[in-house]
Amino acid sequence: MAEIKSHIGTQNKKGQTYTDPWKMMHEAPRNPSFYTGSEVIKEALRRASCDVMIAYPITPQSEAAALIGELFAEGYIGDYFRGESEFAVMSQCAGAAFGGARVFTTTAGPGTMRAMENFPMWAGARLPIQMIVTCRGINSPLSIQPDTIEISYLLNTGMLVWHAETAQDFFDWILKGFMVSEEPEVHLPLALCCDGFFVTHTKDVVNLTPTDMCLPPYDPYRSPVPCMDMECPPVRMMRDPFIMKSNYISYATHASWQQEIWAAVERSRKHTIKWINGLIDTENTDAEVVIVASGTAVSQGREAIRLLEDEGVRCGLIKVKSLRPWPGEEIREATKNAKHIFVPEFNVTGWLAKEIKATIPNSERVHAGPHVCGGMTMPPEIIVSEIKTALGLRSESLAGRGS
Amino acid sequence: MSKERIKISPDLYDIMPSDYQDLVQSATYGKEDRGWKDIGTSKELIEQHSLCAGCPESMAFRYILASLPNPEDTVMVGSTGCTSLVFPMVAVHNIHSLFGNQNAIASGLKRALSVRFPDRVKDVVVLAGDGATVDIGLDMTLQAWFRQEKFTTICFDNELYANTGGQESGLMQKGFVAKMAPVGKLFDKVRLPEIARESGCHYVVNCTVSKPSLVEKVIRNSVLIAREIGPTYIQLYTPCILEIGKNSMEGLQEMRDSEKPTERFAYKEYVSEPAKQFLAELAAKDKERKAAAKQLAGKA
Numbered sequence: 001m002a003e004i005k006s007h008i009g010t011q012n013k014k015g016q017t018y019t020d021p022w023k024m025m026h027e028a029p030r031n032p033s034f035y036t037g038s039e040v041i042k043e044a045l046r047r048a049s050c051d052v053m054i055a056y057p058i059t060p061q062s063e064a065a066a067l068i069g070e071l072f073a074e075g076y077i078g079d080y081f082r083g084e085s086e087f088a089v090m091s092q093c094a095g096a097a098f099g100g101a102r103v104f105t106t107t108a109g110p111g112t113m114r115a116m117e118n119f120p121m122w123a124g125a126r127l128p129i130q131m132i133v134t135c136r137g138i139n140s141p142l143s144i145q146p147d148t149i150e151i152s153y154l155l156n157t158g159m160l161v162w163h164a165e166t167a168q169d170f171f172d173w174i175l176k177g178f179m180v181s182e183e184p185e186v187h188l189p190l191a192l193c194c195d196g197f198f199v200t201h202t203k204d205v206v207n208l209t210p211t212d213m214c215l216p217p218y219d220p221y222r223s224p225v226p227c228m229d230m231e232c233p234p235v236r237m238m239r240d241p242f243i244m245k246s247n248y249i250s251y252a253t254h255a256s257w258q259q260e261i262w263a264a265v266e267r268s269r270k271h272t273i274k275w276i277n278g279l280i281d282t283e284n285t286d287a288e289v290v291i292v293a294s295g296t297a298v299s300q301g302r303e304a305i306r307l308l309e310d311e312g313v314r315c316g317l318i319k320v321k322s323l324r325p326w327p328g329e330e331i332r333e334a335t336k337n338a339k340h341i342f343v344p345e346f347n348v349t350g351w352l353a354k355e356i357k358a359t360i361p362n363s364e365r366v367h368a369g370p371h372v373c374g375g376m377t378m379p380p381e382i383i384v385s386e387i388k389t390a391l392g393l394r395s396e397s398l399a400g401r402g403s
Numbered sequence: 404m405s406k407e408r409i410k411i412s413p414d415l416y417d418i419m420p421s422d423y424q425d426l427v428q429s430a431t432y433g434k435e436d437r438g439w440k441d442i443g444t445s446k447e448l449i450e451q452h453s454l455c456a457g458c459p460e461s462m463a464f465r466y467i468l469a470s471l472p473n474p475e476d477t478v479m480v481g482s483t484g485c486t487s488l489v490f491p492m493v494a495v496h497n498i499h500s501l502f503g504n505q506n507a508i509a510s511g512l513k514r515a516l517s518v519r520f521p522d523r524v525k526d527v528v529v530l531a532g533d534g535a536t537v538d539i540g541l542d543m544t545l546q547a548w549f550r551q552e553k554f555t556t557i558c559f560d561n562e563l564y565a566n567t568g569g570q571e572s573g574l575m576q577k578g579f580v581a582k583m584a585p586v587g588k589l590f591d592k593v594r595l596p597e598i599a600r601e602s603g604c605h606y607v608v609n610c611t612v613s614k615p616s617l618v619e620k621v622i623r624n625s626v627l628i629a630r631e632i633g634p635t636y637i638q639l640y641t642p643c644i645l646e647i648g649k650n651s652m653e654g655l656q657e658m659r660d661s662e663k664p665t666e667r668f669a670y671k672e673y674v675s676e677p678a679k680q681f682l683a684e685l686a687a688k689d690k691e692r693k694a695a696a697k698q699l700a701g702k703a
Contacts, residue, residue, distance in 0.1 A: 051518050052511065078518035083507070084546040091504035091543070095511025098498050099478070100519055103511075121500050228478050228496045229516060229525065233409040 007216045012049065014075055019213040021179050025172065025275075030207035037200040040167045041106065041132060042067035044174035047214045051078040051101035056089045059144045060196040061106040061134040068104070086111035090118035090131075097127035100220030100227040102178065105129065108196055109136035109143075112150045116157075122189040123158025123261050126225045128181035128218075129189045130174065131159075134196040135295075135346075137374055145375020146196045148295060151323065152351035158261040160190040160268055161324040162276070163294040167204045169321075170194055175215060176275040184222045186268040188261070195296040195346060269325040279327035280318050282334045287316040289387060290338040292331065292356055294320040297344045297378060304344075304383035315387065320352065328359045340390060341366045344383050348373040406432045406475065422450050426494055432475040438623075439469045439615035448474055450492040454485060457651030459658060460559055460641040463612040464489055467530070467557065470622040471495070477526040477626075478516070480509045482535035484566045485643075486559060503540030505531045506547040509554045526626050527554035533574035534564045537593050541573075548602040548634045555629040556636045557622075558595070561643040569646035576667070581646075596671060599636035605675040606635040611658035611668045627685065628678045635678075640668040 007018040019028070024047075035043065041064040045053070053072065055065035072080035078101065083089035086107050097103045107115060112133055122129055135150055137143030154161050160181065164170045170192070177190045194200065220227040272279060289308075291301040298319040305315045318334050320327060335341055335356075343353035343366060353368030360366070370386045372378045388395040409427050411419050425446040431437040441447075448468040454461045464486075471477050474495050481490045483502035490497045500508055509529045516525035536544050536558040544556060563581055564570040571584035573593040580587045596609040606628045608621045618639070625635040642657045644650065649657055661668040674682065 052515055054511065079514045081514070081550070083510075084542055088504065088507040088543050088546065091500065091507035092511035094500055094504075095480070095498070095508035095513075096515035097511075098500075098508070099512040099515030101511075101515035103515075117501055118504075125500065226496070228498050228512065229519065230476050230478055230496045231408070234494045234496050 012214060016047070016212050016214040018049070018216045021175070021215055024209055024213050024215070025176060028209050028213055030209060032205050033208050034203055035167065035206055036063075036203050037134075037167045037170060037194065038064040038067060040171045040206050041174065041200075042071060043206075043208055044171045045104060046071055046076050046211065047209060048104065048175060048178060049102060049215045049217045050076075050104045051218065052093070052096040053077050053080045053104045054089045054092045054096070055080065055082050055105070056084075056086055056107070056111065057082075058086070058108050058111040060136060060146075060200045061108045061111075061132065064132065064134070064200065065106045068106075086115035087118065090115040090122070093129050093131075094118060094122055094125065094127055097122075097129050098125065098228040100218075100229050102182075102218035103127075103129045104132075106132040106134065108134045109138045109147075109150055113138050113153065116153060119154065119157035119159055119189070119191075124257065126187045126223065126264070127189055128178070128187050130177050130181060131189065131191050132174070133191050133193040134200050135193055136196040139374070143374055146198055147347055147373050147375065148193070148195060148345065149347040149349065149351075149373070151191075151193050152347070152349065154191045154193075155324060155351070155355075158188065158265065159324065160186075160188055160265065160272070160322070162190065162192050162272075162322050163320065164192060164194040164199065165295055165298045165319060167199055167202075167206045170199065171206050171208060173276060175209075178215060178218070180268055180271045180275055182218060182222070183268070183271050184224055186264050186271060187224050188264050188268065193295070198296045265325055272322050272325060276321055278330070279322040279325065280320050280330045280334065282316070282318050284314065284316040285318065285334045286337050287314045288337065288339045289313065289342070289391070290316040290318060290335055290340070291342045291344065291383070292318040292320060292335070292352070293344050294323065294352060295346065297346055300378045300380050301342075301344055301383060303380035304387070307380055307384050308387065313387070313391070313393070323355075326355065326359070331356060332360050335360050335365070338365060340387070342383065342387055342390070343368055344378060344386075345369070345371050346373065346378065347371065406430075422446075430494065431469075437469065437472070437474075438619045439466050442469050442615075448494040449489070450494075452489045452492050454488060455645055455651070457644060457654050458485075458641075459612060459644070459654040460485055460561070461489070462615075462654075463559060463618070463639055463641045464493075466612060466615045466618040467622050468493065468495070469615075470619040471526070471528065472623050472626050473524060473526050476524055477528060478512060480505045480512065480527065480529045480531075482531035482540065484532040484535060484564075486530055486532060488566075503535050503538075504543055505529045505535060505540060506552075506556060507543040509556075510547050510550065510552045513552060513554050524630060526630055528557065528626060529554060530557045530559065532565070533558055533560045533562065534572045537573040537595055545598070545602050548599065548604050548636070551603055551633045553629050553633060555622075555625045556634065557625075558636070558638045559641045560638050561641050561646075562592070563643060563646055565643040565646055569643070592667065596636065596638055596673070600673045603634060604636045604673075605629075605633045605678040607637075607671075607673040609638045609668060609671040611640040611662045613655055613658040613662060617670070624682060628681060631681055632675070632677050
C-alpha cells in the first residue's frame with residue numbers, strides 16, 4: 001500500500017500549497033473576480049488537485065472542457081485528452097478512477113443521455129468521479145438551449161446529484177463536492193448540475209479562494225473497494241461468479257449491493273449538510289405561499305417574491321441544493337406552514353414538483369409550475385401570474401401569452 | 404506490487420483459503436522468465452473456473468496468465484461474456500464494467516496509472532470477446548489505437564456471441580447459420596487484424612491457442628511492445644465447442660484444423676518498424692544474458 005501521509009502544508013509542482021479543505025473553503029481570504037461560469041469551472045479545477053480530466057465537445061460545456069485543457073497545458077492537471085463520445089468518455093473516466101485517480105469531466109444534454117449506461121456502473125463500482133452537467137434540451141427537434149429535463153434521468157442512478165444556482169455555488173461546490181464524494185463511507189460519483197448558458201455563459205462576481213492553495217490529493221486507499229493498481233493483494237473475488245447465476249445467493253448479493261449504494265447516498269447526507277451548509281436554503285417559510293425551486297429557477301423565484309411583496313403578497317422560498325441525497329425531512333419541515341407551494345421549473349414534465357409531492361403531506365398544496373422548456377427564459381412575471389391566478393387574485397395579462 | 408505484499412500474517416495463515424496460501428507459496432509473480440512451462444509446477448494465476456469442460460478459452464486464459472511478463476504490476480480489463488465468468492477467479496487485478504467499453508476503460512486506467520506511478524511499469528491488458536471488441540465496442544477499440552494508447556488488446560475470437568447463446572457476430576464466417584443469422588451470415592468475417600494495422604497497432608497477430616509456446620511468445624511481445632512503443636492487438640481463435648457442435652475433447656483439433664496455411668487462422672503477424680527494432684534489441688539483450696550465464700556456468 002502506498003505510504004499514507006498527510007500532504008497538508010507541502011507544495012505541488014505548481015507551487016500551490018496543499019491546504020486543509022475546510023480552512024481553504026471557509027477561512028482563506030476570497031478574491032472577488034468577474035468570470036463566466038465556464039471560467040469559474042476552470043478556476044475551481046485549478047485548485048482541485050485533479051489527476052485526470054477527459055473532455056468531449058458538446059454545447060454548452062465545450063468552453064469549460066477546453067479551458068481545463070489549458071490548465072493541463074499549464075501543468076495543473078495530471079492528464080487530459082479528448083475522448084471519442086460521451087459513452088467512451090464516461091468509461092475512460094471510470095478506468096482512470098478504477099486506477100486510483102481523482103477524475104473530473106463535463107457533459108450536457110444529449111451527451112448525458114448517451115453516456116447514461118455508465119452512471120449506475122460508476123455508482124456500483126464506488127467511483128467518486130465528479131461530472132459537471134450543464135443542462136440543455138435533449139429532445140428532437142435538436143435543441144441546444146437550457147432545459148433541466150436530463151437531471152430527472154440522473155436521480156435514480158445512485159449518483160449524488162446537486163443543482164447549482166449561481167457561478168459562486170459552482171466554484172464552491174466543485175471543490176466541496178470532491179470532499180463529500182471521496183468520504184470512505186460515501187465514495188460515490190457526483191453529478192454537479194447547472195442550467196446551461198444561464199450559468200455557464202453569463203458573467204458574475206465570484207469570490208475565489210487563493211490560487212496558491214489547493215485541495216490535498218485524492219487517496220485511493222481510503223476507498224471502500226480495492227483500487228485496481230496491483231498495489232494490494234489480488235484475491236479471488238468470489239468462488240462462483242454471480243453475474244448469470246439464478247440462485248438465492250446471487251440475488252441476495254446483488255440486492256445487498258444495490259442497497260449498499262443507496263445506503264452510501266444516505267450516509268453522504270451528513271457530509272453534504274456540513275459542506276454545503278444544508279441540503280436546502282430557506283427564506284420566510286412561515287409564509288402561506290412558498291416557492292420551491294432548484295438551479296436558476298431559484299433566482300427567478302427570488303425576483304418573483306420581490307414583485308409579489310410590492311403587491312402585498314408575502315411569499316417564502318426554498319432553494320433545493322441537493323437532489324440526492326434528497327432533503328425530504330427539510331422540505332416537510334419548511335413547508336409545514338405553507339398553504340400553497342409553487343414549483344417553477346425549466347423542463348416540461350416537472351420532475352421536481354413530483355419529488356416534492358411524493359415527500360410532503362397534503363400534496364394537493366403543490367402547484368406544479370410554471371414550466372418553461374426548450375430554452376425559454378422564465379420571467380419572474382410568469383411566476384407571479386401563476387401564483388396570483390392560483391390564489392384567485394387579479395393578474396395583469398402578460399404580453400405574448402395570447403391572453 | 405512485490406510478492407512481499409501478498410504474504411500472510413503467521414497468525415492468520417491457517418484461516419486463509421488454500422488457493423491464497425498456494426499463491427503466496429508458489430505463484431510466479433516477479434519471476435523473470437515465467438512462461439507456459441510453469442504450468443503444473445507453480446500456482447497458476449487462475450483458479451477453478453466455470454467455463455464448459457474442454458473450452459479452448461480456458462486454455463487461452465491459462466497460457467496468457469502464465470505468459471504475462473509482469474503480472475505483479477499488470478491490470479487486466481475485461482468485458483461482458485464468457486470471459487467475465489473467469490475474471491473473478493484471476494489473481495491479477497481486473498476490471499469489468501460494461502459491455503464493449505473495455506478499451507475506453509483501459510485508456511483511462513493506463514493514463515491514471517502513468518500519472519500515479521510515473522517511475523514504475525504498470526502494464527494494462529484488455530481481454531474481451533469478439534462481440535465486445537468488434538461489434539458493440541468497435542469505436543472504442545479503434546479510437547484507443549488511433550490515440551496510440553499504450554496497452555495490449557486481446558480478442559478471444561469464437562466467431563459468435565457464445566455467452567448469450569450463439570448469435571451472429573461480426574467475426575463470424577460468412578454463410579454460418581446461427582441465431583440472428585437465420586439464413587446464414589450475409590457478409591464476410593470482419594478483417595480486424597488488417598484494420599488494427601492500419602489503425603496504428605505496432606504488433607498484430609492472428610492465430611489459435613493450439614500451441615502454448617507460440618501463445619507465450621505472442622503475449623510477451625505484445626505486452627512489452629505496448630509498454631514501450633504503442634498499441635498491440637492479438638486475435639486468438641478460441642472456438643465455442645458448444646455452439647459449433649463439438650465435444651469437449653475436440654477443441655484442440657478444431658483449432659489445429661483452422662490454422663492450416665489456407666485457413667482463416669493461419670498464423671499472421673504484423674510488426675511495425677519501431678517494434679521490429681525493439682524486438683531485435685530485446686533479442687540481443689537476451690542473447691547477451693544467456694552468453695553471460697553460460698560463461699558463468701563454465702567458470703563454475
